[in-house]
Amino acid sequence: MKEKVEATLNKIRPALQADGGDVELVEVDEANGIVKVRLTGACGGCPFATMTLKNGIEEALKQEVPEVKEVQQVF
Secondary structure (H helix, E strand, O other): OHHHHHHHHHHHHHHHHHOOEEEEEEEEEOOOOEEEEEEEEOOOOOOOHHHHHHHHHHHHHHHHOOOOOEEEEOO
């Protein structure tokens, strides 16, 4: 599952980098389907970070990796 999550994040990463940010995979809890990520660069302090996390990253991960139930941000 971790490899699938990383591959999906690599697809999302260019869009975040275009805005001066990035996403870092912190942990994959396969038992509960929870992925923990850290938004870095401009994304780390952006007021739209939660929207990016839930509407962008979480939705993409759920589509590509059905085992993912939730994405949480780690600071």
